[in-house]
Amino acid sequence: MSEYLHPMVAHFPIVLVLAAFASESLALLGRMPAWHTVSLWNLGAATLSTIAAMITGGLAAPDLLSLHPEAERILTEHIVWTSVATFLIGSVFAWRFAQPPQTTRAHRLAALGLLFICCLVTAYAAHQGGMLVFEHGVGVDEHP
Numbered sequence: 609m610s611e612y613l614h615p616m617v618a619h620f621p622i623v624l625v626l627a628a629f630a631s632e633s634l635a636l637l638g639r640m641p642a643w644h645t646v647s648l649w650n651l652g653a654a655t656l657s658t659i660a661a662m663i664t665g666g667l668a669a670p671d672l673l674s675l676h677p678e679a680e681r682i683l684t685e686h687i688v689w690t691s692v693a694t695f696l697i698g699s700v701f702a703w704r705f706a707q708p709p710q711t712t713r714a715h716r717l718a719a720l721g722l723l724f725i726c727c728l729v730t731a732y733a734a735h736q737g738g739m740l741v742f743e744h745g746v747g748v749d750e751h752p
C-alpha cells in the first residue's frame with residue numbers, strides 16, 4: 609500500500625509551488641495585492657505537501673533494494689534535490705509569513721525571485737522522480 613502513496617502525494621508540492629509563483633507574479637505585475645495572500649497560502653500548502661512527499665517517498669524507497677545502478681544513482685539525486693526543495697520552500701514560507709502584510713516592493717521582488725528558484729529546484733527534483741518511473745520502471749515493473 610505504501611508504494612501507492614508517493615505518486616498520489618508527490619504532484620501536490622509541484623503544482624502548489626508553481627501556483628505560489630504564478631499568483632505572486634499576478635500580484636506584482638497586475639498590481640492586485642489580494643494575490644500576495646493567495647501566493648502565501650499556496651506556499652504554506654506547498655510546505656505541508658513537500659513534507660508529506662518526503663515521508664511517502666521515504667516509505668516507498670525501502671521497497672527498492674534491487675535497483676539497477678543507474679536507477680539507484682537517480683534515486684540518490686532525487687532524494688538530495690527533493691531535500692533541497694523542501695528546505696527552500698519551507699524557509700521562503702517562514703520568511704514571508706514573518707513579514708508584515710504591508711511590506712516593501714523590494715521584499716516582494718525578492719520573494720518572487722526566491723519562488724522562481726523554488727520552482728526550478730522542485731521541477732528538477734520531480735523530473736528525476738519521473739525518470740525513475742518512466743525510464744527505469746521503478747514502482748511500476750515487477751523487476752525494474
Ligand code: HEM
Binds near residue numbers: 614691
Ligand atoms: C519534495 C519531495 C518529493 C517530490 C516532489 C517527489 C516527486 C516525485 C515524482 C513526481 C515522482 C514520479 C511519480 C509518478 O509520476 O508516478 C517520484 C517518484 C519517486 N520518488 Fe519522489 N518526490 C519527493 C521526495 C522523495 C523522497 C524523499 C524519496 C525517497 C526517500 C522519494 C522516492 C521516490 C521513488 C522511489 C519514486 C519512484 C517510485 C514511486 O513513484 O513511488 N521521493 N517522486
